[in-house]
Amino acid sequence: MEKKNLKVDQKICIGCMLCNQIASANFSINDDGKAIIKSSKNLDEKKIKQLIDACPVSAIKEELCS
Numbered sequence: 001m002e003k004k005n006l007k008v009d010q011k012i013c014i015g016c017m018l019c020n021q022i023a024s025a026n027f028s029i030n031d032d033g034k035a036i037i038k039s040s041k042n043l044d045e046k047k048i049k050q051l052i053d054a055c056p057v058s059a060i061k062e063e064l065c066s
């Protein structure tokens with residue numbers, strides 16, 4: 001099975017905190033007002049899709065691990 005990493009593109013995140021509201025255990029906002037992933041624990045495919053769809057600027061991305 002392919003392993004994927006969830007990432008936030010810090011350059012385009014607008015800090016709206018929607019991801020933090022959907023998955024507060026996984027996302028927080030840093031001192032620059034940008035979302036960071038603090039943990040990937042309990043993030044299943046359904047939740048990941050919800051997060052990617054919810055982000056208004058498409059800053060949340062899934063990338064294949066190398």
Ligand code: SF4
Nearest residue numbers: 013014016017019055
């Ligand atoms: S939903 Fe998107 S724009 Fe909003 S804080 Fe999260 S990553 Fe940033």
